[in-house]
Amino acid sequence: MDISCYVNVPLVLQRKDNTLQTRRKQWERILINSSRYIEEVIRMQQLTVAKIKELQATSRMLSQECNKVEVNIYTLKSKELANKEEIPSLESTILELRKEIAVETEGQQDLLVKKSKAEAEKEQFQKELVKKHEIFLKAMAYYKKKLNIRLRFDENEVILVHFLNISAPGCQMCSLKLSNSDGRWSLLEMEPVLPCEKDLAEKLETTQDTQGFISHVRKLFIQMSSRKKKHATEKKVSKKS
Known part of the structure; x- marks a missing residue:
């Protein structure tokens, strides 16, 4: 009997078992990797769905903004047209x-x-x-x-001129009241009143010569006082006779 014809069955079985073990491990790894891949695919699908929803929301928002911009553009164009019509005016x-x-x-x-x-x-x-x-x-x-006169300056540029030692019947002291308004002199009143008072006042308004005016009025007062005193004396003499 030829020895080469004999087969070492345990050895063959052991080899087959090793091969099966190796293939089993390979399939296990393939299954594990496939499971992980499927999980990753599912996760990516979920992320994709969420991203799609987010993009859809963003798209709706952008669409609304776009509509607003279009409305604003239309409004601006209308205003621009109106402004162009108003420009000449x-x-x-x-x-x-x-x-x-x-x-x-x-x-x-x-x-x-x-x-x-x-x-x-x-x-x-x-x-x-x-x-x-x-x-x-x-x-x-x-x-x-x-x-021989006395001067008294009152408020509002008014000067009182009293002629001392000159008197007339019914008047203890002859006097004048002069006013200075805006640099111009005028006669306010005199005591006693001379017949030519108006002419004297007009002359003062014209000449503005206050010194000459006072001197001239003093002479007139002296003349009037002398005449009245003379007339009073003659009247007394006539009564006695």
Whole structure:
């Protein structure tokens, strides 16, 4: 009997078992990997569905925003068309306003020139007024001493002139009241009233010579006082006779 014809059955079975074990492990790995792959696919599907929903929501929001933008564009186009129609009227209004501004600017320049001129004239007038007032005070001091008069300055540029040692019947002391308004002298009243009071007042208004006016009125008061005293004396003499 040929020994080569004998088969080592246990060895063969062992080899087959090893092969089966190896294949079984391979299939197990394949199944495990397949299971993991399926789980990953399911997870990706779930993520994809969530992403799709998110994208759909974003798409709806963008669609709404797009509609709003389209409405705004339409509104702006309507306003632009209206503005284009109003542009000629607005340009005309702008031209008119510019003309008015030019006129106002020119008027302001004229007013500034007039204001500057008025201020210069006012300053010059004030200087002249101060100078005249100083001359007047010096003259009054001189006439006060020479003509024997008393001066009293009241409020509102009013001067009371009392003639000392000159009296008339019914009047203890002859006097004048003069006013200075805006640098011009005028007669307010006199006591006693002279017949030519109106003419004297007009002359003072014209000449503004207060010193000459006071001196002249003093002479008239003296003449009137002398006449009245003479008349009173003659009347007494006639009664005695």
